[in-house]
Amino acid sequence: MAFLQISSLRKRYGSLEILKGIDIELDEGGFLVLVGPSGCGKSTLLNTIAGLEAITQGDILVDGNSIADLHPSKRDIAMVFQSYALYPNMTVAGNISFGMEMRGVPLAERKQAIEKVAKVLQIGHLLDRKPGQLSGGQRQRVAMGRALVRDPKLFLFDEPLSNLDAKLRVDMRIEIKRLHQTTGKTIVYVTHDQIEAMTLATKIAVMKDGLVQQFGTPFEIYNNPANMFVADFMGSPAMNLLTGAIEQANDGLHVTLERPSGNPVRLAIPARLQGLEAYAGRQVVFGIRPEALTDPEGADRNAVAVVENECLIEVVEPAGSDTFAVIKLGGKEVVARLRADARINAGQNVRLAFNLDKAVFFDPQSQARIA
Amino acid sequence: MSGHSQSASGSAVNLTRWINRTVIYGLLVFFAIVYLMPLFVMVVTSFKTMDEIQSGNMLALPQSPTIEPWLKAWGEVCVGLTCAGIKGYFWNSIKMVVPAVVISTVMGALNGYVLTKWRFPGHTLVFGLMLFACFIPFQSVLLPMATILGNLGRFGNSLEDTIGTSLGFGNPTENLVIVHVIYGLGFTTLFFRNFYEAFPSELVKAAQVDGAGFFQIFRRIMLPNSLPIIVVTVIYQFTNIWNDFLFASAYAGTGDAMPMTVALNNIVNTSTGVVEYNVNMASAMIAALPTLLVYIVAGRYFVRGLMAGAVKG
Ligand SMILES: Nc1ncnc2c1ncn2[C@@H]1O[C@H](COP(=O)(O)OP(=O)(O)OP(=O)(O)O)[C@@H](O)[C@H]1O
Ligand SMILES: [Mg+2]
Numbered sequence: 001m002a003f004l005q006i007s008s009l010r011k012r013y014g015s016l017e018i019l020k021g022i023d024i025e026l027d028e029g030g031f032l033v034l035v036g037p038s039g040c041g042k043s044t045l046l047n048t049i050a051g052l053e054a055i056t057q058g059d060i061l062v063d064g065n066s067i068a069d070l071h072p073s074k075r076d077i078a079m080v081f082q083s084y085a086l087y088p089n090m091t092v093a094g095n096i097s098f099g100m101e102m103r104g105v106p107l108a109e110r111k112q113a114i115e116k117v118a119k120v121l122q123i124g125h126l127l128d129r130k131p132g133q134l135s136g137g138q139r140q141r142v143a144m145g146r147a148l149v150r151d152p153k154l155f156l157f158d159e160p161l162s163n164l165d166a167k168l169r170v171d172m173r174i175e176i177k178r179l180h181q182t183t184g185k186t187i188v189y190v191t192h193d194q195i196e197a198m199t200l201a202t203k204i205a206v207m208k209d210g211l212v213q214q215f216g217t218p219f220e221i222y223n224n225p226a227n228m229f230v231a232d233f234m235g236s237p238a239m240n241l242l243t244g245a246i247e248q249a250n251d252g253l254h255v256t257l258e259r260p261s262g263n264p265v266r267l268a269i270p271a272r273l274q275g276l277e278a279y280a281g282r283q284v285v286f287g288i289r290p291e292a293l294t295d296p297e298g299a300d301r302n303a304v305a306v307v308e309n310e311c312l313i314e315v316v317e318p319a320g321s322d323t324f325a326v327i328k329l330g331g332k333e334v335v336a337r338l339r340a341d342a343r344i345n346a347g348q349n350v351r352l353a354f355n356l357d358k359a360v361f362f363d364p365q366s367q368a369r370i371a
Numbered sequence: 372m373s374g375h376s377q378s379a380s381g382s383a384v385n386l387t388r389w390i391n392r393t394v395i396y397g398l399l400v401f402f403a404i405v406y407l408m409p410l411f412v413m414v415v416t417s418f419k420t421m422d423e424i425q426s427g428n429m430l431a432l433p434q435s436p437t438i439e440p441w442l443k444a445w446g447e448v449c450v451g452l453t454c455a456g457i458k459g460y461f462w463n464s465i466k467m468v469v470p471a472v473v474i475s476t477v478m479g480a481l482n483g484y485v486l487t488k489w490r491f492p493g494h495t496l497v498f499g500l501m502l503f504a505c506f507i508p509f510q511s512v513l514l515p516m517a518t519i520l521g522n523l524g525r526f527g528n529s530l531e532d533t534i535g536t537s538l539g540f541g542n543p544t545e546n547l548v549i550v551h552v553i554y555g556l557g558f559t560t561l562f563f564r565n566f567y568e569a570f571p572s573e574l575v576k577a578a579q580v581d582g583a584g585f586f587q588i589f590r591r592i593m594l595p596n597s598l599p600i601i602v603v604t605v606i607y608q609f610t611n612i613w614n615d616f617l618f619a620s621a622y623a624g625t626g627d628a629m630p631m632t633v634a635l636n637n638i639v640n641t642s643t644g645v646v647e648y649n650v651n652m653a654s655a656m657i658a659a660l661p662t663l664l665v666y667i668v669a670g671r672y673f674v675r676g677l678m679a680g681a682v683k684g
Binding site for chain 1: 571581582584
């Protein structure tokens with residue numbers, strides 16, 4: 001039995017349906033990350049779990065018991081709000097300890113807890129200030145502190161690191177991961193940051209328009225996207241999605257990708273990929289991540305189906321740790337990810353390795369995964 | 372060349388600006404004088420002796436300033452037939468205005484809190500009806516209210532008979548408190564509802580998650596962040612209730628519970644001997660002082676930026 005179970009959850013504001021049947025199961029100690037474009041209902045889902053929004057239909061169970069009718073204060077959750085929601089009349093220390101105070105924790109214990117959490121969040125010197133005297137990042141850390149200081153069944157984080165500078169964000173990310181590992185708490189976490197999602201999650205739910213598009217481990221989401229939306233949304237730079245034609249030849253199935261030069265790239269489809277026969281003679285969407293399209297020296301040595309092909313480099317973008325190259329293929333600009341020291345120039349013809357182990361195919365109409 | 376024409380037009384701009392300024396300030400000073408003239412006359416008259424008033428110019432400063440009229444107004448002046456000054460009536464007004472202001476403000480805050488953060492079906496209708504209360508003229512409620520207060524008085528009497536105390540029902544001061552609370556509720560609710568409408572709901576949600584209940588949120592989160600609107604409401608209610616004459620004269624127009632405004636009227640209307648303008652003026656000044664004081668003291672707490680830092684940008 002899952003620890004957190006959300007079943008066919010619907011949320012309606014009048015006639016406007018925001019959540020259209022959400023099903024999610026998370027084991028105890030799991031770390032669920034909700035991702036999706038702005039306005040897809042992530043905060044709304046979090047609010048329904050917290051009990052701040054009534055649900056229209058469906059149920060939410062924690063530890064086997066329905067919490068759908070419980071008051072927020074009875075659900076034993078701690079939450080970091082997207083807008084921080086700090087009490088302006090209280091000091092930082094007062095903000096952090098308000099929840100404990102309401103629950104009747106003795107003063108001495110509260111003091112200890114504040115100090116501990118202030119140390120983790122590096123806000124010890126701010127404890128006597130009011131929220132109005134803090135920077136955005138400091139406020140965000142206080143909002144984190146207010147949740148971390150408690151010992152709830154479930155943590156809910158709504159984009160808790162979005163306002164921090166790059167370095168602090170990395171520190172805090174590691175801190176959250178450490179917290180999760182040491183306490184084993186169950187966490188639901190909303191973020192727009194790909195790296196946060198991939199590194200923190202044990203499960204990711206990719207949402208769009210109030211529906212879960214795919215629910216799975218970070219590995220599954222990244223390597224086996226269920227549809228074009230998930231493939232495009234997860235990963236940075238995004239997966240290349242290009243139009244190709246499936247052809248049945250004597251030596252098996254091929255996918256043909258058009259090029260402006262008129263000399264199309266023809267790739268043999270590995271036997272591993274089933275279900276493409278039905279598409280012979282039709283257009284499909286061929287998906288390949290930038291790191292699966294690389295210089296031959298940088299290609300994955302363990303990959304089975306690697307095909308090399310000469311491509312015209314249009315743009316070169318050195319990014320420090322990698323070099324990105326843009327080529328024209330299948331009617332799209334396609335990004336390839338090369339080693340940092342790959343010596344290439346725009347306008348050159350360079351051999352690139354297509355790692356077809358990592359290639360995926362989608363139906364252009366339904367956008368669903370074919371193979 | 373171009374520089375020359377620029378400076379010429381520059382001085383023209385300066386001139387028009389100077390004229391504008393003069394006109395604006397001239398008008399401001401003129402209206403200030405017109406507005407302050409009666410107050411000036413009251414203040415100077417209250418420090419003059421009767422001889423000086425009868426012989427001298429109304430606008431002249433007192434030749435030999437004296438606080439005698441003030442002392443007399445406070446402790447000796449005749450209101451109707453009793454000559455014990457206005458001090459008793461002053462306290463009557465305080466006893467009426469303080470509870471009335473406190474109760475109507477707290478209840479308005481509670482109403483505003485419920486109407487914005489604990490919405491129930493039909494909350495707009497309820498608010499609309501409360502708003503309607505703001506537009507009911509004083510005069511139209513005089514008679515119905517008198518009936519209600521009469522019933523309350525009889526209720527007090529029967530309480531007296533059964534449990535030994537009337538709990539103050541039927542007492543004129545308490546009657547006035549009830550009337551002013553009811554009448555003020557529409558306004559105080561309006562003030563607080565509009566203020567809380569813009570109050571971030573996330574704060575209430577965060578407090579709920581933190582485990583705070585309905586009244587804890589009200590007391591610990593809402594009220595401490597409502598200072599500006601509390602100040603506005605208190606000033607508004609205090610001034611209105613203190614200065615009210617109609618309800619005061621209708622429900623406590625005679626006897627010991629008479630508020631300040633009615634007493635002042637009676638002083639001026641007392642027709643024994645000469646009219647002591649200086650004492651009348653001093654009485655009027657004393658009657659006006661509390662509202663002035665409330666403006667000065669409460670006005671200092673008109674602070675902006677109180678909600679800074681609550682939520683993002
Ligand atoms: N009280 C409300 N009444 C009507 N619609 C609402 C209400 N609250 C939210 N919505 C709508 O619900 C949708 C989902 O909002 P939500 O805040 O959950 O988005 P989100 O996924 O958290 O977005 P973001 O990433 O920008 O925070 C939005 O389209 C929003 O306009
Ligand atoms: Mg959100």
